[in-house]
Amino acid sequence: MKQLLFFFLLISVATNSQDFKKVDSLVLEYPRFSKAEDLATKIAKDFTSDEDKTRAAFYWIAKNIHYNLREFHNPKQRHYNFSYSSEEERIQKLQGLKDKIIDAAFISKTGVCEEYAQSFKKVCDLLGLESEVIVGTARISPEEIGKPKDTPNHAWNAVKLNNKWVLLDATWAAGYVSNDKWVKEFNNYFYNIPKEKIFKTHFPKDTIWVLRFGRITLEEYYNQPLYGASFLNSKIELVSPTTGILKVNSSNEIKLNFKNLDKNTLIYYTFQGQRFAKKPIRTTVDNITTLTFKEAKKNSFLRIHINKKGALQFKTK
DSSP states (O other), X not given: OGGGBTXXXXXXXXXXXXXXXXXXXXXXXXXXXXXXXXXXXXXXXXXXXXHHHHHHHHHHHHHHOEEOHHHHHSOOOOOOOOOOSSHHHHHHHHHHHHHHHHHHHHHHOEXXXXXXXXXXXXXXXXXXXXXXXXXXXXXXXXXXXXXXXOSOOEEEEEEEETTEEEEEOHHXXXXXXXXXXXXXXXXXXXXXXXXXXXXXXXXEXXXXXXXXXXXXXXXXXXXXXXXXXXXXXXXXXXEEOOSSEEOOOTTSOEXXXXXXXXXXXXXXXXXXXXXXXXXXXXXXXXXXXXXXXXXXXXXXXXXXXXXXXXXXXXXXX
């Protein structure tokens, strides 16, 4: 998915206050397994807790599966047609098709979001961990703001740990695309994605997954700005306006209000077509900082970088 664009750069975040450095360092020494079963066997041998097993499976997959840009540009039509005489047979045949996808991903070490998500679930199944593949929508461009689409374009995972669902996206954790090239760079934000922020980047197709983590409609999801992982991982909060479509005022300006924006934070912005980035004008009262973006363009896109990382993208009118 092009959601792997430079907008989602490497960040570091603790997950449930748990340090996975020991797990990650050990998994980095693993060979490039060609079978999910071999990976699961190694993880079961090295780790005892469900949390460590989950992290090990996720980290290995994100570090070893290379995103398949060729398939992204020329997607396969995956329509599965088969006959069955019972529900049990249907499940078995469907799993057989999924296993073929997983086997190919482990052998080639390439895939798109389905390979990442199905591979993670397969390893979890082998380890006795309860997990699911979640199918839904991920926005990849500011052009999509305000234009809801009900067609899924992404897949990620949920795993149950300590009787609570943890959300993970191995595809987005694996790296990003820059200048149409894959950049391998692990992004820890997408391991145990904060539940209060999941709908800023992901929207499940199945209503049950929406209800488990909040209340939001597809229209509301699409009417948001595009958020970068570095922004979501920070303490900075967009206070107003929170809509993804901004109106340029009579002075050709746009104003945004933020909370917890440090005065030393480096901020630049561009509108579509601008060659050079500019600094906004900032004023702070108490803990609220107002950023004024001058020479705003209507019917354009506003892109904001904070501390040299993609933070927010908006449409303008």
